[in-house]
Amino acid sequence: MARRILITGASVAGPALAFWLARAGDEVTVLERAPAFRDGGQNIDIRGVGRTVLRRMGLEQVVKEQGTGETGIRFVDERDKTCAQFDQAEFGVDGPTAELEILRGDLARILVEASRREGATYRYGDHITEFEQQGGGVGVTLFGGTRERFDAVIAAEGIGSSTRKLLLGRDHDREPIGLYMAYFTIPRGHGDGDVARWYAAPGGRSVLLRPDRYGTTRVVMTLREAPCGYEDLPLEEQREVMIHHFADAGWETPRVLEGLRAAEDFYFETVGQVHIDRWSEGRIALTGDAAWATGPITGMGTSLGLIGAYVLAGEMSRTRDMPNAFAAYERVMRPIVQKGQDYPKFGPRLLQPSTRFGIAFQHTVLAFAATPAVRSVAGKLFAGDENGPDLPDYNLDARI
Numbered sequence: 001m002a003r004r005i006l007i008t009g010a011s012v013a014g015p016a017l018a019f020w021l022a023r024a025g026d027e028v029t030v031l032e033r034a035p036a037f038r039d040g041g042q043n044i045d046i047r048g049v050g051r052t053v054l055r056r057m058g059l060e061q062v063v064k065e066q067g068t069g070e071t072g073i074r075f076v077d078e079r080d081k082t083c084a085q086f087d088q089a090e091f092g093v094d095g096p097t098a099e100l101e102i103l104r105g106d107l108a109r110i111l112v113e114a115s116r117r118e119g120a121t122y123r124y125g126d127h128i129t130e131f132e133q134q135g136g137g138v139g140v141t142l143f144g145g146t147r148e149r150f151d152a153v154i155a156a157e158g159i160g161s162s163t164r165k166l167l168l169g170r171d172h173d174r175e176p177i178g179l180y181m182a183y184f185t186i187p188r189g190h191g192d193g194d195v196a197r198w199y200a201a202p203g204g205r206s207v208l209l210r211p212d213r214y215g216t217t218r219v220v221m222t223l224r225e226a227p228c229g230y231e232d233l234p235l236e237e238q239r240e241v242m243i244h245h246f247a248d249a250g251w252e253t254p255r256v257l258e259g260l261r262a263a264e265d266f267y268f269e270t271v272g273q274v275h276i277d278r279w280s281e282g283r284i285a286l287t288g289d290a291a292w293a294t295g296p297i298t299g300m301g302t303s304l305g306l307i308g309a310y311v312l313a314g315e316m317s318r319t320r321d322m323p324n325a326f327a328a329y330e331r332v333m334r335p336i337v338q339k340g341q342d343y344p345k346f347g348p349r350l351l352q353p354s355t356r357f358g359i360a361f362q363h364t365v366l367a368f369a370a371t372p373a374v375r376s377v378a379g380k381l382f383a384g385d386e387n388g389p390d391l392p393d394y395n396l397d398a399r400i
């Protein structure tokens, strides 16, 4: 008999898991808290073993076709002079600009549609408020009032997962790494082409402008500052925080701030990671950012979401004993996640220098890293380790 599986969260990890479980014959329901499909998000990349998983899903080509078109990245000074440049063609598939660069919303849509084709069903605008594990199943109560029973529940709810809190009994909030980031979309300017531009200003500030396939420009503004409560402010005040901090940053910042004022998709966060010592309890498990958020600085969050989904579905396909499947999933994934969460500890300081001297030093280091002789250093600095581990072959793609 088909197992009934509930997955919560319909972004990257949830739909990827739904794809594999539905393909393996489970009856899969995906529950998303937002009232409808969430289309937001900026440029994300898929690297290393994440690419292998996408290939096994048969989705690598469509992701390529819907990519952002970014061909590289330039580090520029206040006059827009290039201090260092990393072209994707020279630095390979996992370079600073990965071969697979796509907007998060576009990737999520591809995954939702692919999992629907495999038979997964989606419900929006609801979430779990309570659950109890009894008699070989999980009884869940939903916010909307429904009570249902499943053979297993997997939370793929992102970094702020409320089911993680219900499951582990305490709040495992993100461990901040001392960076605030704002993401939003602005009209494309004359200088915005297919090559992304990164500008660093004194005071630990940077502005990254990246192309998309919709004729607009995606902005990431980063501020190096220890957590000081900005994360708890209302959205409009968070806008003001960034406007205030970047007012004298120079370069093209005035037009970026003009775009920020008008942006409808302004999103602000304190960058952090989730480190917890177990990812499951009985028949309930965590995956993706809910289990191990890496923060955007590693460039690995989406790849780990895809890899985790494949491994979890693979282990669940080997046995009906959920606790055993979850233990095996954790054994395979722990070392992969540890590697993915790792980033050079000098990374935030190097990428967000405080002084003009620090910025000059950054440009010198990056110019050196961009030379052919030391390309692997650059790869490490921006992309983590491109040589991922061998993935177990669960034969989940037998029906391809």
Ligand SMILES: Cc1cc2nc3c(=O)[nH]c(=O)nc-3n(C[C@H](O)[C@H](O)[C@H](O)COP(=O)(O)OP(=O)(O)OC[C@H]3O[C@@H](n4cnc5c(N)ncnc54)[C@H](O)[C@@H]3O)c2cc1C
Pocket: 008, 009, 010, 011, 012, 013, 014, 031, 032, 033, 034, 038, 039, 040, 041, 042, 043, 044, 104, 126, 127, 128, 156, 157, 158, 159, 160, 161, 162, 163, 183, 287, 288, 289, 290, 296, 301, 302, 305
């Ligand atoms: C709107 C959005 C924009 C993003 N933009 C970027 C970006 O610009 N750059 C970047 O590097 N990363 C971004 N991310 C994060 C990136 O998607 C993840 O780091 C990575 O892909 C792993 O995805 P995930 O599915 O584990 O978690 P997430 O992508 O965070 O998705 C979690 C999903 O679960 C839903 N959810 C939350 N709580 C519940 C609940 N209790 N019940 C049911 N559903 C719930 C959320 O609405 C969301 O759809 C964004 C995520 C979202 C949701």
